[in-house]
Amino acid sequence: MPKGVNLRGSMPGARVLPPTERWVTQKVDQLTYTDKRTWQQRYFISEEHYTKGGPIFLMLGGEREANPAWLQNGQWVRQALQHKAMLIYLEHRYYGQSRPTSDISVSNLQYLTVEQALEDVANFQRYISTSLSLANDTTWIVFGGSYAGTLAAWFRLKYPDLVNAAVASSAPVFPTKDFKDYYVTAALSLLLHGGADCYNTLINATMTILNYTTTDSGREQLQYIITLCEPMTTVNKQDIANVFSTMASYVGEVVQFNNGARQFEGIKGWNYGIKEFCTDMSSDDPYAGDPIYRYSRFLSARLGNSGKTCLEHRYSRVRENLKDTDWDSDVAKGERQWLYQSCTQFGFFQTSESNNQPFGSNFPDSYFLQMCKDVFNTEDYDLDEGIYELQQKYGGYSPNISHAIFVTGQNDPWVSLGITKNLPNDVTAINIYGAAHCADMYPDYPMDTVELVQARLEIDAILAGWISRP
Template sequence: MAAVQLLLLLLLCWEAALCRAFTFVKLYHKKPAEPVDSVPDCWFLQKLDHFNGADSRNWMQRFFVNDSFMQPGGPVFLMIGGEGPANPAWMKYGSWLTFAEKLGALCLMLEHRFYGLSHPTKDMSVENLRYLSSRQALADIAHFQTVMTKQLKLGDRKWVVFGGSYPGSLAAWYRLKYPHLAYAAVASSAPVNAVVNFPEYLEVVQNSLARNHSACPKAMKLASDSILELLQYKENYKKLTEDFRLCKLLQLQSDMDISFFLDSIAEYMMDIVQYNNDNREFEGVKGGNVTIQVVCDIMDNESLGAPYDQFVVVIQTILNALGQKCIDAQYKNFVQEMRDDSWEGPASQGGRQWVYQTCTEFGFFQSTDSDSQPFSGFPLSYHIQQCSDIYGSAFNLSTVTDAVQQTNEYYGGFGIKSSRIIFPNGLIDPWHALGINSNLSSDCFAIQMEDAAHCADMYPERPGEPSVLPMARNFIFQLLTKWLQS
C-alpha cells in the first residue's frame, strides 16, 4: 500500500485513542465473545440525516481495515455491518478474505448506525430511532465510500460490497440504489422481500428437521402440544420451570405471557436449524456442536420417555452447549429491558434497535400461523403487540403493514432489478424463503446450496462441511474475477 494511504488509515484508526473490539451478535440476548486482538477501531465522521440538507449534525461511525492484501489497481471490498456490533474477527477470517488475497483487494468493514459503538444520537428514544433505517444505512455507505475514495486516493478502484442476512439485503440494495458506487455485490442469505407475517420460517424449520429424520417434526409437534396442555393448570408451572430451567417460577397472567414463554423455548430450536453445522467458532459463538442431527437423534430416543421428555433433554442439551444457566421467559422483563433507551441498557447490543426496524420496515414476524410447522402459541398478533408495548400505541398492524409495503415498493422485493449481484442461499436456512432462489438475469445469479445453513458460504472452509460450500465459494470467486476484469 502507498505510504500516504497507509498514514491516512493509521490516523483514522488511532485518532480516537480507542482500540476496542466486540463480537457481532445476531440475537440481542446472547453474550459477546472475547475481543479480537490487534484489530483497531477506526472512526469516520458521518452525517446524521442524509435526507435533510438543512441538518448539519454529525457523529462518529466505527469501521475496520485490513490492507494486507491490497495491490495497485486492486478492488475495494466492503463488508457491511448489520443488526449487532461489528465483529473485527471478520477482518481475519471469512471467505471474502480468501477472495481479497487472490484479487489484491483492500478490505473495509463499516458498522451499521445505532449498533455496536456507532451511536448517532444521545440515546435510543423512539424520537431518535427515526434516524435508524436501511435507507439511512445505505446513505451512510455511500458517503463513507465517497469520502474514503478521496481521502485515500483510491481513484477509480472498483468497490464490491459483501453482507450476510440483513446486511446481505443491504449489499443488494446498495448495488441497486447506488450503481455508480457499488460495482458488484455478494448478498448471502439476503431476505430481500419484506413481509408482515412470516410463518414460512417455521415451515422451513419443519422441512429441515425432516431431512434426515422424517419423524422428527411430528415428535416436536407432540412435545409442543404437551407443553400447551401443561400450561392449562397452574400446578404444572413448577414442573415447566424446572424442566426448561427458567430463571424464575413461571407466571402466566396474559396471552402475551403464554406466547412469550412458548416463543422463548421455540427460538432455541429455530436457532439450531438456522445455523445448522456452521463454522462460526471464529466469531466466538458457542453451541455449534448441537446440530439438527443431534436434536433429532434425541427426539428419536424412546428410552428418554415421551416426546415432551425428549424435548426437555433437547433444550437442556442446548443450554449446556451455550453455557447458559437459565432462560428468562418473563414477558414483563423482556418489555422492560426493551424499553430501556440508554446505550448501556440490557437490549442495547441490538435487540431494541432490530425489533424497531422490524416494526417500521420489514415485519419478518416468525409466527405459528401455519399448520405445516411444529410449534404453537405465538401468532402474528403476538408480534404486533410487542411493537406497541415497546414503542407505543402508534405501532400497530396498520402502520407495520404500510411500512412493509413501502419497503418493497422502494427496493422491489422479489422483483429487484439490477446487475452484478450474487445471491447465495442455504436451503436449510429458513430465511431462504424470502431470498432470491433463481437467476434474475445473465449477470444476477442465485446460488442454491443444498444442506447449507444461514450465511454458510461466508464462513472459512473446514473439513466435513457440506460439499456444496467449496463449489459455491469457487463460483462466487470466478464471477467476481470475471466482473472485475471486464
C-alpha cells in the same frame, strides 16, 4: 482453494496482521440537509493482502456489533488474497459502538432506517475513495450476509456508480409482516435431515408443555422442566406466546445455522446442528427420558449458550426490558434496535400461523404486533406502510439491479424471502442444497458438502470476471 493457502485465507506460517479500527464522521440525519449534527461510525480495515490498484471489498455490518474477526476469516479473506484486495468492514448505525444519538429512545430511533443506513454507506465509500486517493476506476465489491446482504444488494441497486457489484448471502429481500414460512422451512429441514421421529418427538414435547400450562400443578412443574425464571402462577395469552416463541426460536437457530463454521466469531454451540439435535431428541435412546425431558435438556443448554440462566416467561418483564433506552442495557446490544426495525420497516415476525410446523399455534402475528405497540407505540398501519415502501422502492423479488450474486441455502428458514432464480443484467442466484444461513461466507471446514464447495467456486469465478473487466 489456491495451493498453499490455509482455511483462513493466509499463507501458512505468515504473520496475520490485526485489522485496524477507525472512525468516520457521518450525519445523524443523512436525509435532511439542514440537520448538521454528526456522529462517529466505526469501521475496520485490513490491507494485509492489498496491492495498490487492487479492488476494495466492502463488508456491510448488520443487526449486531461488527466483529473484526471477519477481517481474518471467511471466504472473502481467501478471495482478497487471490485478488490482492483491501478489506473494509463498516459497522451499522445504532449497533456496536456506532452510536449516532445519546440513547435509543423512540425519538432517536427514527434515524434507524434502511434509507439512513444506505446513505451512510454512500458517504463512507466517497470518504474512503478520497482519503486513500483511490483511482477512479478502482473496483468496489460490496458484501453482506442476512440483513446486511439485503443492504448490500440494495446499495448496489441504488448506487451503481459507487460499487461495481454485490454479493448478497442469505438476503431477505421481501419484507413481510407474518413470516410464517420461517418455521415451515425449519420443519422441512428437520424432517429431511433429522427424520420423522425427531419431528414427532418435538411435536409431542411441545404439546405436553402446552398441557402443563393448563393446570396449577403443571405450571409449577414447568418452572423446573423448562427453567423458568419464576413460577408460572397464572395463564396469560401473551405469556404463553412468549414462552413458545422463545422455545421455537432456539430450535429455529439450530436449523438456521446448522453447524456453520462460526467458531472464529466466538459463537458457543456453533457445531450443534440438526443431526445433533435430533440425536438428542431421538426415542432410540432408552435413557433419554420422555420427549419433554429431552427438550428440557436442549433448552437448558441453549439458555446457557446465550448467557442466560433461565427463561423469562412473563411478557410484562420482557416488554419492560425492551423499553430500556440506555446504551449500557442488555437490549442495546441489538435486540431493541432490531425489534424497532422489524416493527417499522421489515416485519419478519416468525409466527406460528401455519399448521405445517411442530411448534404449536401460540405465537400468532398479533403477539408481535402488540409488542411493537407496547414498546414503541407503533400501529399496524405504520408497519404496513414501511413494508410497502421498501417493496416498491427496491423491487422485492424482482429488483432492478445488475452485477449481483444472491446466495441462499435450501435448509435456511429465511430462504423463502430470498432470490433463488437468475435475473437479467448479470444477476446470478445460487441456491445451495443442504446449506444453511450464510454458509457460503464462512471459512472452509472439513464437513463442507460438495454442493457448498461448488457454490463457492462459482462465486469465485463470477468475482474474478467482475474484477478482471477493464
